[in-house]
Amino acid sequence: MANTILVGAQWGDEGKGKIIDFLTEKVDLVVRSQGGNNAGHTVIVGGKKYVLHLIPSGILRRGTMCVIGNGVVIDAMSLAEEIEGLRKQGIRVTKDNLLISDCAHLTLPHHRALDRAREIAKGKGKIGTTGRGIGPTYSDKASRVGLRTGDLLEPARFSERLKVRLTDGNVQLKMLGVAPLDFRKTTVEYLAAAKIIAPFLGNTVVYLHKAVTAKKQMLFEGAQGTFLDIDHGTYPYVTSSNTTSGGACTGSGVAPNRIDKVVGTMKAYTTRVGEGPFPSENEGLGEFLHGLGREFGATTGRARRCGWFDAVCTHYAAILNGIDELAVTNVDGLDTMKTIKVCVAYKLGRKTLEYPPTDLDTLAKCEAVYEEFDGWQKDTTAAKKWNDLPAKCRKYLQAIAKLSGAKLSIVSVGPGREQTIVL
Numbered sequence: 001m002a003n004t005i006l007v008g009a010q011w012g013d014e015g016k017g018k019i020i021d022f023l024t025e026k027v028d029l030v031v032r033s034q035g036g037n038n039a040g041h042t043v044i045v046g047g048k049k050y051v052l053h054l055i056p057s058g059i060l061r062r063g064t065m066c067v068i069g070n071g072v073v074i075d076a077m078s079l080a081e082e083i084e085g086l087r088k089q090g091i092r093v094t095k096d097n098l099l100i101s102d103c104a105h106l107t108l109p110h111h112r113a114l115d116r117a118r119e120i121a122k123g124k125g126k127i128g129t130t131g132r133g134i135g136p137t138y139s140d141k142a143s144r145v146g147l148r149t150g151d152l153l154e155p156a157r158f159s160e161r162l163k164v165r166l167t168d169g170n171v172q173l174k175m176l177g178v179a180p181l182d183f184r185k186t187t188v189e190y191l192a193a194a195k196i197i198a199p200f201l202g203n204t205v206v207y208l209h210k211a212v213t214a215k216k217q218m219l220f221e222g223a224q225g226t227f228l229d230i231d232h233g234t235y236p237y238v239t240s241s242n243t244t245s246g247g248a249c250t251g252s253g254v255a256p257n258r259i260d261k262v263v264g265t266m267k268a269y270t271t272r273v274g275e276g277p278f279p280s281e282n283e284g285l286g287e288f289l290h291g292l293g294r295e296f297g298a299t300t301g302r303a304r305r306c307g308w309f310d311a312v313c314t315h316y317a318a319i320l321n322g323i324d325e326l327a328v329t330n331v332d333g334l335d336t337m338k339t340i341k342v343c344v345a346y347k348l349g350r351k352t353l354e355y356p357p358t359d360l361d362t363l364a365k366c367e368a369v370y371e372e373f374d375g376w377q378k379d380t381t382a383a384k385k386w387n388d389l390p391a392k393c394r395k396y397l398q399a400i401a402k403l404s405g406a407k408l409s410i411v412s413v414g415p416g417r418e419q420t421i422v423l
C-alpha cells in the first residue's frame with residue numbers, strides 16, 4: 001500500500017476510525033497530524049469497542065507503529081489516561097509502537113476553561129466546540145507563547161513557563177467571570193502525567209524521514225473533516241487546525257512529494273456536530289437515525305445533526321484534498337429507507353450553485369436541490385462482496401461516487417472490521 005492520507009470529506013464523524021483500522025493491516029506506520037482530544041475514533045474489533053481520542057487507530061494492530069506528529073495539540077492528562085485505559089483493555093502501548101512529537105503543543109487547564117467560558121459568553125452565536133480547549137491552544141501556538149510536550153522533560157522549566165501562562169489565563173478567566181485555576185494543583189497533575197508520556201517523546205520528523213527512506217508504508221490519519229478546516233471549512237463554525245490533506249504534511253513534517261494517494265471517507269448520508277449552516281439537514285432523517293441508536297458523538301455523546309448526502313460538499317472536498325479514492329461508510333443506516341435523497345446542487349434565489357459558497361451568510365440562504373433514489377430496503381450488514389449488495393444499493397453508491405468526482409474503493413456496512421467491502 002502506498003503512502004496514503006485519509007481525510008474526512010464532510011463535517012467529520014465519517015467513520016474514519018473504522019477505515020483507518022481496516023487499512024492499517026497493509027501499512028507499517030499510522031501518523032496523526034492535527035487536532036486534539038476533541039476528535040474521537042470508535043473502532044470495534046472482535047465485538048470489543050475501543051474509543052480513541054489522541055492515539056492513532058493503528059495501536060489496535062500488532063506490529064504497527066503509531067506516531068503523533070507536531071501538528072497535534074496534546075492534553076497530557078487526557079493522553080496519559082488514554083494510554084492507561086488501553087493497557088487495561090489488554091492493548092500493548094510501549095515505545096516500540098508509539099512515538100509522540102516533542103514539538104506538539106500542550107493543552108492546559110486554562111485552555112479548557114477559556115474554551116467553555118467563551119462559548120457561554122457567545123450565547124446564540126456559539127461555535128459549538130467540544131470545550132476541550134483546542135482553539136485556545138492553537139491560539140497560543142500562533143501567538144508563540146505555548147508550551148510544548150518537550151517542556152515536560154524539564155520539570156523546573158515547565159513549572160516556570162506554566163506559571164506565566166496560567167497567570168495570563170487567570171486574568172482572562174476573571175474577565176469572563178470564571179474562578180482562577182490553582183497553579184500548584186495544575187503543576188502536580190501535569191508532571192504526574194509527564195511521567196507516563198515522557199518515554200514516548202522524540203523527534204518524529206527524523207523518525208518519519210528514516211521510515212520514508214526505508215520504504216516503509218505510511219497512513220496519515222485525519223481528524224475531523226474537510227468542512228471543519230480552519231481555512232476551507234464553514235468558517236467560523238470550524239475547528240482550529242487544517243483538516244484537509246495539506247495539513248498532514250505540515251503536521252507531520254513529511255514532504256508532499258512523499259505522498260502517493262489520498263483517500264476520502266464519507267457517510268452514505270451527511271452529519272455534523274455544532275452550529276453553522278447545513279443545507280441538506282433533515283430533521284426526520286435525524287430522528288430516524290437517532291432512533292436506531294446512531295449518530296451520537298464518540299467524544300461528547302452529543303446527538304449529531306443529520307441530513308441527506310450532500311454531493312455539492314463532497315465534490316468540493318475532492319477538489320480541495322485531491323481525493324483519489326472514496327470510502328463510503330454507514331451504508332447500513334439507510335437499509336430500511338424507501339426513498340433516499342441526494343443534494344446535487346444549491347439554489348440561491350434564481351441561481352444554481354455547483355460549489356458551496358465561502359461566505360457563511362450566503363451558504364445559510366442556500367436551498368438544497370435533490371435527486372431521489374429508490375431505497376433497497378434490504379439488510380446489507382452481512383454483505384462480503386460488491387455483488388452481495390442489493391442492486392439499488394450499488395446504483396446509489398455508484399451515483400454518489402460519480403457526483404463526488406472520485407473512484408469508489410471501499411464500502412462499509414457495519415462497525416466491524418469484517419463488515420468492509422473492497423472494490
